[in-house]
Every structure is written in C-alpha cells, then in structure tokens.
Amino acid sequence: MKLLLVEDDLEGGAYLKRALTEAGHAVDHSPSGREGLRLAVTESYDVLVLDRMLPHVDGLTILRTLRASGVEIPVLMLTALGSIDQRVEGLEEGADDYLVKPFAFVELLARVNALARRPPARDAPVVLQVGDLRMDLLKRAVTRGGARIELQSREFQLLEYLMRHAGRVVTRTMLLEAVWEFHFEPRTNIVETHVSRLRSKVDRGHGVELIHTVRGAGYCLRGPE
C-alpha cells in the first residue's frame, strides 16, 4: 500500500517510515504540513497518517482542507496524550481513526491496515462470511457450518468487528473503542475474557480455528487458506 506520513518529528517519522516499509508499505514522509497537503492533493495514496500538531499548517487544517476539496482518502490522526477533546475534534473534521501518542507500532500498523481496505459505506453487505462462518446482519443470526451459534449482544458486536476486518490484525484497543466505546484502558482484561468466550462458541468442536491470537498485537479472524 502507498502511505503518506505527515510528521514533523524527523527521528520519529524516519522510524515509522522504516518500520512501515518493512511491513510492506510504500511510505512518503513529509515533515511539513504545507508539503504534506500538497502531496496529499497531487499524489494518490491509500492512507494518510497525519500528526495533529505540526508547525505552520497543523493537522486539523490539512484535514479540513482535504475534506473541503473532496479528497476522501482515509485519514489516521495522531494526537497528543491525554486530550479527550482533540479526538472528538479530529473525528468531527473527518478523520477516520485516531491514535494517541505515544503508541505501540503494532497499533499503528493494525489501524493503517484496517483503514486501507475499508469497503465503501454505501454498499454495506448484509451477510458476512469467513470460511464456513456466516453472519446475517439483518436477522442478527450466526451459523458455522450450518449450525446456529447463540451469541450475546456484546459477543455479536465483537464477532462482527472481527469479521469485517477478517484477515487483518485487530488490536485490543481497537476492540475496546469499537465494541465497548471505551476510550481508555480498563485494568480488567475484558477483551481477553470476551474473546475467549466467543472463541469457545465459534471454534470449539470445529477442526479449523478461525479466531487467532497474534502475540504482542491482538487478534485476527482468518478463514482456512
């Protein structure tokens, strides 16, 4: 994938560029907001990783300008630690996701991947299917190999998110934000507990495991190759 990284911290930006390149992405790094905006408008990227705090032209202004001129590139906003309002502000201006600095690289990678292949919202599917696991979003029914699986509402939401991001790594924080709407880290391992319950309902008794734990990163729902 082709990524644009706008980050004024040269050292941090270079590190992220190297790591993202190693993960298989083509990355352009721009340390200035003005240059970043020019690149975002003239070149074609799959995802824009945008630092909120930039000298001269800040991230929010770039985002606003892009959205006003009809550029619909997915944007991951990087915001400073400890500011709830900045997240809301960023999302209101049209950011697709946000990440609080400092973050683990796997978190950034997972979110970039999640954004890139996001299907257009207009033709949202009614049925999600991964391997022999099938979710009917209208009837809110889940089956595996034809056998019905009873899920509680939170488990349903969790599975839906995993299925929508099938084949991609989903971090604990992404799940907390998307399924629980927690924008903070609880001390209790509620994600682990719910995933393990979900796993016991979805995978137990089936030869092929669909829900995988990715060590040090999160989870991944993946069909048999």
Next chain:
Amino acid sequence: MARSISLRLAAVYTAAFALAVATLGATILAATRSALSDQFESRIGAESAALVQEYRTEGLDGVLQAVRERDRTPGSLDYGLTGPAGPLAGRLAGERTATGWSAVQVRRRGGRSETVRLLTVDLPDGYRLLIGDDLGRIQALDGVVLRGFALALLGVVVLGAAGGYGLSRDLRRRFAAISGVAEAIIDGDMGRRVPVRGAGDDLDHLALTFNRMLDRIAALMVSLRQVSNDIAHDLRTPLTRLRQRLEAGLQAGDEDQRRQAMERALDDLDAILETFAGLLRIAEVEGGARRVGFRPLDLAAAARSVVDSFAPSAEEGRRALTFHGSGPAVIEGDAGLLTQMLVNLVENGLRHTPPGSAVRVGVERQDGCVTLVVTDDGPGVPPDERTRLFDRFYRLERSRSTPGSGLGLSLAAAVARAHGAEIVLGDAGPGLEARIDFAAGP
C-alpha cells in the same frame, strides 16, 4: 499627587460646590434687590398719593406745611415742592427733574454726596412735588449679602480642599496597603493578606474579595505542589525499575534474556504512560472543559452495560458482579466520562475484595434524584481513611502489593464533581459502599 483619583475628585467637587454657592448668592442678591426696589417704589408712591390728596383737600398751604413738617423729621424721606416761580420747600426743591422716576445726586450735611431716587409728580397750576429716598439702604444690604456669600465661598473652598486632602490621604494609605500586599505576593510571600478595616465599606469589600481570591490561589498552589510531589514520588519507583531492566538487558549474555528484559521494560513504560494519561485526564476533567458536551443519558443503561462487560471477567476471578435497577434513570452528562467513572468504581470493587465476594451496582431514580450505589462485601475501609482514597496515588497499605496507579478513585471523584455530584463512601457492613447522588435530567 496630580494623578491621585481622590484628590482630583475632591477638586472637582469643591469647584462644583463653589459654583453652586456663587449661583445661589447671585440669585438671592437679585431677588433681594428686586424686592427692596419694589418696596421702595410702593412706599414713595403711597406717600405721593397722600400728599396729592392733601393738596386736593387742603390746597397749596396744606401741602407746603406737610412737606416742611416731614422734612424736619429725622430719618424721613426726602421732599421738595416747587412752584412756577421757584423752590418752595424741602431738600429736593432745587432739583430740576422730569415727571416720573429719576435719580439725582444730593449733597448731605458733612459734604458727602448720595444718590437719591425720586418721583416727580405734577400738581395743578405749575406746582411740582418731589419725593425720594437715598439708595444707601439697598446698597448696604447688597454689601451684606455679598460679604456673606464670599465668606461661604471661602469656607467651601477651604473645607473642600482640606476634606479632599484628608480623603485622598486616607484612600492613598488604603490603596497603598493593597498594592503593598500584591507586591509582597509577587516577591513570593503568599501568606500576606490585605488588612480589613471592618467598616464594611467598598474598600473593605474589595479587600475581602481580594483575600478570598488569594486563599483560592494559595489552595490551588498547595494542591499543585502536592500533585507534583506525588508524581515525582510515584513515578520514581517505576522509572527506577525501568532503568534497571534496560541495564539488565544491556548486560544480558544471550538474545533471549535481552529480549525478555526489553519486553518487561516496555510493560513498565506502558504502566508509566498510563499513569500520565490518568493524571492528564483528571486534570482535563477538573478543568471542566467537557461540560459543553453534556447530554441527557440513561445512567441505568450505562451501568448495566458496564456490569455486562465486566461480569465475565469478574466471574473468572470468582467474584459476582450484578446490576440492580428498576428502569431508566436519565441525567445530564458526558457518556464517555460517566462510563469511565462506572468502570473505575466497579474495578475498585473487584480488585480490593477477596475471591468469593460480591459487587453490586445499583441505579435508582427517586424525587428528582438519580442515585448510583456501588457496594462490595469485602473488608471495607476504616472511616478515617475513606476520604483519603480520593487523593491521587493514595493506596491502602494492604493494596500496595496489587498493581494499580492509585488514580482510579481520584478520576471517578473528578468525574462526579464535573457532574455536580460527590462520591460518598460509607460502610456497607461489611464492605465499602460508594454512593453518588446526581440531579435527575429532563
């Protein structure tokens, strides 16, 4: 001195009073003059009418006699009777005036000259009667009035200047006291306060407000210093540990050990960052900037959702987490913050109780009040330690071994305060009860 507000005010007021006194004087003078002049004319008019009547009844001889008689009487008016051939009688007989009112200079005994205002009346057969009086009395009264008001004017100016000076000196002293205190505080003496005279006047009010502001600032500074100390103290331990881990990693012989040390160091770092995030979040909530985002929300539903999310984990830790409520309980608030408060209270209950305990979350609506109660049946907290639980980084002795930042309840308390409520800790007999009364929403 010229810049002193009080002195300038005193000068302006003195000038205004002086002008008022002068205007009053001029008005009284004019009124007095007009009244005296009317009186003068009517007296002379009446006299002339009497003498004309005398002429009609008694003839020329009668008038002549009357004029001579009156002319001799001391203190009387001035008279004159003139015939076709010349003066006949009276001091004014020699004056040649036209008929009606006029004024002439008359030489008195002793050589002094006086202005006499007189009325000349024509009698039949070429005789003329003159009656007048000098203006000395009116002029004397003028002098009295003028002198009186000049004195009053002088008094006003002197009193105004003296009063202004006194007032200005008093005000300057009190202003100097206030700015002196401000200067002392700028120099770092935070304990100074403005003296209050006790008169209950405007300046006393100002001083009291000023002192209240200083008390508030001092309290904030104390709490800020406390927080800084707490942060320094509570981060020193994890930072030291982090440093040790990194050192151990550097010295480690094989790759596996090094990797392990690095991973542990990252965990330590995450814990430190979490503490930072917690502190910043408390600061943000206490700043109150989020109040604009308040919306009506169902606290019972939020609490039920949190309980549903945490019940499986609680169960794994062999604790029972249950929700009790009897329907919607709407309050005005920030859903994100209230969820975090609920999570912190629930986690607090789950973490500080032994396995086998029960944690109950209840939300009830009653009489315009929505009450949230989180109780556990654990060991509870001694009454004298309960309020300290809200202090940042405060942890009970027995909790020191369990991981935790000691910020959970501080943040919960900050969220409650941001919603105009307060967490009251009590005895659940056995266990701890946390109760929050919110004002019910629309």
